[in-house]
Amino acid sequence: MKPVLNLRISPRTVQQETVEKLRQAIFSGLFQPGARLVESQLCAELGVSRPSLREALRSLEAERLIEIIPNRGPSMPTLTWEEATAIYEVRELLEIEAAGRCAKLITKEKLAALEASLIAFREAASSDDSYARVMAAAEFYAIILANCGNPIIEEVHRGLLARISFFRGRSMSLEGRAQSSLVEMTQIYEAIAAGDEKAARKAAHRHLVRAKAAAKAAMEQGA
Amino acid sequence: MKPVLNLRISPRTVQQETVEKLRQAIFSGLFQPGARLVESQLCAELGVSRPSLREALRSLEAERLIEIIPNRGPSMPTLTWEEATAIYEVRELLEIEAAGRCAKLITKEKLAALEASLIAFREAASSDDSYARVMAAAEFYAIILANCGNPIIEEVHRGLLARISFFRGRSMSLEGRAQSSLVEMTQIYEAIAAGDEKAARKAAHRHLVRAKAAAKAAMEQGA
DNA sequence: GATTGAAAGAATGTCTGACAATCTGGTTGA
């Protein structure tokens, strides 16, 4: 292994910051599904020029966070339950695999970080801040994915994260869902901590099955 | 179900065409790994303005087809064997699942298309055109993925396609690899045609194991 | 009254030109 510690300090460019600001806005539900994003408005609000904004929008489009239709411009996509199902199925493939690998590979330090994120989620779960819950849950899984030994699994999962978070936000607002999530995530954590690959897979699977059911309930209720 | 026949004709914008031209160039190996893509040159060659080109580059960056480092500009990424391994592992997750689902779900028409693509690959396999081989193989899998009943699997796989094709190009140039690929792909096809989910999964798995070994051989040989 | 048509207004797609910040490579001096 070459210890290529990549010391390149990356200066934050306007386009990067624009992407991040917009991503954050989308995550926190600032834009309604189907809403149109008018370039000139965003330019004014973000204080960037149109070319920079448009580059940022292209990045977000490729992440499937927004949709850009020629001559109509960018807008928030509307997620269907069909798509949600498909995403949950792919999550099963990725997260079960990641949890299983993680149980074998994770280091002590990272395990401690995982525990910390679990505790953070416990805090968030009993609070009223739905955004905080979503972010804490995302962090928990981010650590698992970062330590599964396969950067591509992580990359792919990150590509789905926006939409995952969207559904997470919905289902977490259900009565009691955050608490059951906490229980399920604790099981995942314990299996990983014990280095038990099979149990980790099982726990991840169970968590996803329930999360999916909760998301469905939230979606039907919300619709 | 709402039969939303989406009749919106999408006018091809300069941006889109630029993305496609560049993608094609990358696929056909026009740029060496690590090569830098100078904006002004590309503008001149493609006949588009810098803003349009830069938008296109952002799209390609998000697809991981190119890398953009602040203040250094876009360049072709260099793929490591570690990354290749990770990609093959994710391919296993996705393609095995897709092949299995496809065996249950595919329609007669699509099955015919799959057979046609297999025949096309047979042609390509005995030719000398490595690009044609790669494209034919990609087409075969594209049909399987499009008929697995999960658009997200397809989407994710497409996100990896560029890099998959890259390795495919390398390994297909190995003596005899195209022929064994043909055999393995035929097995996948037959299992799907028979509607045998288990066999399809097994065949897909076997194909991937061998493809991975071939890629490794090609990489070591090439390095 | 509902539908069609036209026209105004808004928004996007694209280009040109510009300039500061940054990187790169080679030259100079110690």
Place this chain on the structure above:
DNA sequence: TCAACCAGATTGTCAGACATTCTTTCAATC
């Protein structure tokens, strides 16, 4: 030999402009 420095090249960013394409409104027609 090595470090500092300088010039050219390249990128990041902006402003402004204009043609094209929606959208919406309003009037005219059936």
